[in-house]
Amino acid sequence: xxxxxxxxxxxxxxxxxxxxxxxxxxxxxxxxxxxxxxxxxxxxxxxxxxxxxxxxxxxxxxxxxxxxxxxxxxxxxxxxxxxxxxxxxx
Amino acid sequence: xxxxxxxxxxxxxxxxxxxxxxxxxxxxxxxxxxxxxxxxxxxxxxxxxxxxxxxxxxxxxxxxxxxxxxxxxxxxxxxxxxxxxxxxxx
Numbered sequence: 150x151x152x153x154x155x156x157x158x159x160x161x162x163x164x165x166x167x168x169x170x171x172x173x174x175x176x177x178x179x180x181x182x183x184x185x186x187x188x189x190x191x192x193x194x195x196x197x198x199x200x201x202x203x204x205x206x207x208x209x210x211x212x213x214x215x216x217x218x219x220x221x222x223x224x225x226x227x228x229x230x231x232x233x234x235x236x237x238x239x
Numbered sequence: 240x241x242x243x244x245x246x247x248x249x250x251x252x253x254x255x256x257x258x259x260x261x262x263x264x265x266x267x268x269x270x271x272x273x274x275x276x277x278x279x280x281x282x283x284x285x286x287x288x289x290x291x292x293x294x295x296x297x298x299x300x301x302x303x304x305x306x307x308x309x310x311x312x313x314x315x316x317x318x319x320x321x322x323x324x325x326x327x328x329x
Contacts, residue, residue: 159283165290180291183312189304193249194294200255201270204284214279222273 158207159239162215165232166224167198198229204239211236248297249329252305255322256314257288288319294329301326 168174177195184192201223203215212233219231258264267285274282291313293305302323309321 167290167292177291180312184293184308187308187312189295189308191298192293192295194292196292198290198292200257200288200290201267202257202284202286202288203274203282205279205282208281218274218277218279222270222277 159204160207160211160236161239162203162205162211162233163235163237164201164203164215164219164223165198165234166201166219166229167232168196169228169230172228199223207238249294250297250301250326251329252293252295252301252323253325253327254291254293254305254309254313255288255324256291256309256319257322258286259318259320262318289313297328 168177174196177197180197181192181195184195203218205211215233215236216231219233220226224231258267264286267287270287271282271285274280274285293308295301305323305326306321309323310316314321
């Protein structure tokens with residue numbers, strides 16, 4: 150629920166950073182094995198990435214800035230892909 | 240694009256695990272500081288959680304099972320909250 154956006158006008162940028170297909174994900178494999186040990190051997194694959202939420206004042210060009218942050222800081226483009234999924238009022 | 244779902248019928252369960260509000264997030268704070276050092280001092284807060292994708296054959300009750308996995312294995316309910324955001328054909 151955006152409370153009084155005219156006063157504060159802050160936004161939440163939500164970014165997903167996932168390991169690329171074909172790149173090993175040891176943490177995901179450990180979870181898959183643990184689920185199998187719990188009796189869920191039907192699980193074929195588990196991949197674990199990051200969800201990053203950035204809170205900042207609303208300003209022009211936020212999606213472009215978020216993509217720049219992903220390129221420069223938030224992801225390793227060699228082995229990860231990123232997605233700016235939403236920019237929403239807080 | 241679900242390719243021939245009658246034959247394979249696998250699904251991807253997507254789960255978000257976020258650190259609860261009020262709980263410290265040192266990794267997020269480090270990213271906030273790094274963004275500030277890059278000239279983006281307007282960023283107020285950064286929170287870093289996990290996006291977990293589980294691939295398995297379609298079966299009844301998958302959302303309930305995913306919530307059980309979150310409770311027992313994928314999250315620490317004391318400091319994290321989880322959300323099963325989608326169950327989609329692969």
